[in-house]
Amino acid sequence: MQIDRSPLARPFPAMPHIAGVTLRVARAHYKTWDRCDLTFAELAEATSVAGVFTKSACASSEVELGREAVKLGRARALIVNAGNSNAFTGWRGRAAVEAIRAQVSSALGCKLDEVFVSSTGVIGVPLPIDKAGAGIEAALKAAPCGWEDATNAIGTTDTFTKGAGASAMIGDTRVELAGIIKGSGMIAPDMATMLGYIFTDADVAPAFLQEALERANAATFSCITVDGDTSTSDTVMVFATAKAGNARIENWDSPGADAFAAALVQVCRDLAQLVVRDGEGARKFITIRVSGAASDDSARRIGLAIANSPLVKTAIAGEDANWGRVVMAVGKAGEPADRDRLSIAFGGVWAARDGVPVEGYDEAPVAAHLRGEEIDVAVDLGLGEGRATVWTCDLTHGYIAINADYRS
Amino acid sequence: MQIDRSPLARPFPAMPHIAGVTLRVARAHYKTWDRCDLTFAELAEATSVAGVFTKSACASSEVELGREAVKLGRARALIVNAGNSNAFTGWRGRAAVEAIRAQVSSALGCKLDEVFVSSTGVIGVPLPIDKAGAGIEAALKAAPCGWEDATNAIGTTDTFTKGAGASAMIGDTRVELAGIIKGSGMIAPDMATMLGYIFTDADVAPAFLQEALERANAATFSCITVDGDTSTSDTVMVFATAKAGNARIENWDSPGADAFAAALVQVCRDLAQLVVRDGEGARKFITIRVSGAASDDSARRIGLAIANSPLVKTAIAGEDANWGRVVMAVGKAGEPADRDRLSIAFGGVWAARDGVPVEGYDEAPVAAHLRGEEIDVAVDLGLGEGRATVWTCDLTHGYIAINADYRS
DSSP states (O other): OOOOOOTTOOOOOOOOOOTTEEEEEEOOOSSSOOSOOEEEEEEEEEEEEEEEEOOOTTOOHHHHHHHHHGGGOEEEEEEEEEEEOOOSOHHHHHHHHHHHHHHHHHHHTOOGGGEEEEEEEESSSOOOHHHHHHHHHHHHHSOOBOHHHHHHHHOSSOSSOEEEEEEEEETTEEEEEEEEEEOSSSOOGGGOOOEEEEEEOSOBOHHHHHHHHHHHHHHTGGGBOSSSOOOSOOEEEEEEOOOSOOOOBOSTTSTTHHHHHHHHHHHHHHHHHHHHHTOTTOOOEEEEEEEEESSHHHHHHHHHHHHHOHHHHHHHHTTOOOHHHHHHHHHHSOSOOOGGGOEEEETTEEEEETTEEOTTOOHHHHHHHHTSSEEEEEEEOSSSSEEEEEEEEOOOHHHHHHHHSSOO | OOOOOOTTOOOOOOOOOOTTEEEEEEOOOSSSOOSOOEEEEEEOTTOEEEEEEOOOTTOOHHHHHHHHHGGGOBOSEEEEEEEEOOOSOHHHHHHHHHHHHHHHHHHHTOOGGGEEEEEEEESSSOOOHHHHHHHHHHHHHSOOBOHHHHHHHHOSSOSSOEEEEEEEEETTEEEEEEEEEEOSSSOOGGGOOOEEEEEEOSOBOHHHHHHHHHHHHHHTGGGBOSSSOOOSOOEEEEEEOOOSOOOOBOSTTSTTHHHHHHHHHHHHHHHHHHHHHTOTTOOOEEEEEEEEESSHHHHHHHHHHHHHOHHHHHHHHTTOOOHHHHHHHHHHSOSOOOGGGOEEEETTEEEEETTEEOTTOOHHHHHHHHTSSEEEEEEEOSSSSEEEEEEEEOOOHHHHHHHHSSOO
16 A cells, blocks of 8 residues: 655754764665665764663563663664564564674674664564675675665655754754654554664763653653554664763763753654654644643643543544543543643633633634644643643544555 | 444344333433433332442543442432533533432432432533423323333434343342443543443342442453543443342342342443444454453453554454554553463464464464454463453444544
């Protein structure tokens, strides 16, 4: 099935060069296609690494090994295989990842734990070691490529190429960040995955890098959903090559730590929103702002309950200001809520205040807002200071078409 | 929009007469329709009552008052309003329920807390007290009707009429149970609700009735889902009129207690499955059997994670034996699971065993099974003795059409 480019797509941005990162792509032929499907990012010595991985109890060997290796904080290479997620493949899948690590560590003269591997695509089929090996050989000989080629090579069912850049000042030194991501929502046909990689030339200690990534992740990737289905291979990693020459960021008291963390959040949020914009069947990009909750975490869970509700998502697809469905989703979230303090707005217009419909509520501006592509839903719980913003897309016939109207 | 009768519909069954229950229906004109939309069930003196209600934090006044009144254990009347759920209506909604209770308690000479009220339909509109009052007057004068008329009167977007009967022997005395239910999945356009009522002529102490209902609910209504959206008004109640003349069931040691509880489970399961069969857009009825989990409760949560996964539901709609999506749903459930012990079967054929695809797995019988209307998915965790069965339906274009392709 041919899937059209998302109407919410964004052009690939101008992205900064990151010293210490060399990108190469190759054809490993993981599927019967003629496209680059193996990406090889070579990283300078002394590159710091941090990562966050799926919480799935059925994670792939790539995730298991990566989760352990980031604790050591050093990276020399990232290899991404597209077309085969190598998940649910037992010892054969594990052997394939270990073979890739051995081949790359031998070629670069680095440790096994400095080689990171991700795979995305069909599950239940062990990654073919011979194809991976030949692909890596080809990549090692290939000319370096740019961000867009590398991003295309990690994609599977993505309908557009997704990247985001940012910069920050650390003392007098300007550092650059470049992030790329693949994913058509949290999920895609054949259970492909969301994989995101951020590269920076900043000099950052691994422990700080991990902490900054976890904070950024909590406010960005953990706040998006397409359909609530969590993949077995979701991965976001950040690599810091230390080539910018800034004073090393060791902790939150280091000069420039906040500026770097803010730039990281910006890249993560841009990438996360791009994934939602490529959500399967998406026609509308929905921002859900929750305030007045018992805590920030409670606000996020309420936001996700709204964002994952099929009734809310179909109502917005139908351009219907059905705030009753938002009430329902708040009520089912399992979080503190008081029906008689709850207020709901669409596009800045309050439809319900303190548990009752607003007297003389004018639906005309709300209806106009809902006909647009960017939908804003605000929910105030009236209980406390907790707040969160969550992003999602609508649920349309396109989603059903992509996921049901096919034979695998 | 005209919604077709579900292809999974069942004919309304022959239902037993329950001595001590008198059913009447009337036209309250809650919407601009000409159909009976108010149901009045008069119950004999000494009728025991038990109930389970939505856990929504935004429940209606009907639910709040009913939840309190069942603790007293006595019922003389049940009034069900269809077309207006009276949820999210503040003090005006509460006043309407209190007015109904006052009118009925005065007419029957009973206590306010012996009158139970349910409402289902659009939310955010206070139930009009004058229409309710006139409807109750009309019902009090109407001739008694049968189960099918009463069930039709409580329905809203249901595409077929749903009832189930059973009997049990308590010593030498045969007791009868009759249950009726409305709901098109857990949800319906305008956030209508699932309401179920079971009537029996057995003599049962309220405390035991409540305990038996909670046990039955845990294995039946708590094990169905259409889309994971929990309504603000879900209610299941059981009324026992004590007219059968059996020795009163006081506790689990009373003669016939197990037989009665088993009959109650049977009626609840039949009703719960009928709701799934009327799930919005449903084309396939899916049974998910989970075994080998850490506990029964863990098995149920894993089953619901599978049943609520849009990817699993669309795969089955597409008649695709995509067991990878089942792996994904198990992995995201947040319950104990070991990828390398997990086994998955469709229609009794194991596709994956102990974390890897079955060698030489023959997809032909599985494909034939998936072309049918009754789909069986089995998941074995390989961890413990916990087991549960969950029922759901597929996710189709019909669901989107019902919930998005309309203007309210």
